[in-house]
Amino acid sequence: MSQLTRKAIIDSFIKLLNKYPLNKISIKDIVDDCGINRSTFYYYYEDIFALLNEVLEIETQKALQISEGDFSWKDGFIKCTEFSRNNKTAIYHIYNSISREALDKYLYEVIGNMLSLIIHNEVKDLIVSETDIQILVDIYKFALVGMIYKWLQSGMKEEYDDIASRMYQLMSDNIRNTLIRTDPRYNVTVKIEKKENSDI
Numbered sequence: 001m002s003q004l005t006r007k008a009i010i011d012s013f014i015k016l017l018n019k020y021p022l023n024k025i026s027i028k029d030i031v032d033d034c035g036i037n038r039s040t041f042y043y044y045y046e047d048i049f050a051l052l053n054e055v056l057e058i059e060t061q062k063a064l065q066i067s068e069g070d071f072s073w074k075d076g077f078i079k080c081t082e083f084s085r086n087n088k089t090a091i092y093h094i095y096n097s098i099s100r101e102a103l104d105k106y107l108y109e110v111i112g113n114m115l116s117l118i119i120h121n122e123v124k125d126l127i128v129s130e131t132d133i134q135i136l137v138d139i140y141k142f143a144l145v146g147m148i149y150k151w152l153q154s155g156m157k158e159e160y161d162d163i164a165s166r167m168y169q170l171m172s173d174n175i176r177n178t179l180i181r182t183d184p185r186y187n188v189t190v191k192i193e194k195k196e197n198s199d200i
Contacts, residue, residue, distance in 0.1 A: 022097035063110035
């Protein structure tokens, strides 16, 4: 029963967050919507911000369950941002609230994880260091989260799928081409070619 009650609270909160800004939602609104009393709410959550943190943590864990496989860069992005796409208004309301830090943590974690899986998959035939991979993950993670925030600031006029398609076209080959230059086998080939050219 406790899990059902917790789920009812979360479902009501997400539903309300898709309608109203976070600062306009009260605990009374949530308990009235899901049919419980205030004491039951406080049994599970200290306040609305604790509830918000749990919602984002749950969605983070769902996104982190993406397993390595033959999915595309675009599919990976769409899958790990499923909650954001399905609850665009809720994300917008969180973004414009004092709980922006919780949204930052959620987006950076899920997108960073997605990028790590995909980059490892794309360069599994190369000899590259984990340090270099992590640097690229961080670069593209901040870029992607920045694009999501730009999308929110623009009023969410474009669809997530369109954004993902454009990012895939611009970034997919760049990631591999960047890391292939760190493969010592590639560097050896380049040195030989340079030497041969200098002897001509």
